[in-house]
Amino acid sequence: SPFAIHRDLQYMMQSKVGIVRTGQELEEAIAAFPSFWARVSKCQVVGSRQFNPGWHMAHDLKSMLVASEAAARCALQR
Numbered sequence: 001s002p003f004a005i006h007r008d009l010q011y012m013m014q015s016k017v018g019i020v021r022t023g024q025e026l027e028e029a030i031a032a033f034p035s036f037w038a039r040v041s042k043c044q045v046v047g048s049r050q051f052n053p054g055w056h057m058a059h060d061l062k063s064m065l066v067a068s069e070a071a072a073r074c075a076l077q078r
Helices: 002-016 023-042 053-077
Strands: none
Touching: 002 023, 002 053, 023 053
């Protein structure tokens, strides 16, 4: 479900890449991204795009992952 992936990504970003973070937490977050990418590649939504929030969420997840991973990597570099 795209909503489950979104929920897990949101939780991971808030707990490991939030305002207060450590290098170890950032490394753990970065290590988790390959599994998120694998889950997104297998994500499927039934139905058309009209009035289907799951369809839109499934397409938005790729952009969310790119932005989230970039934020985690940049924070670790700083």
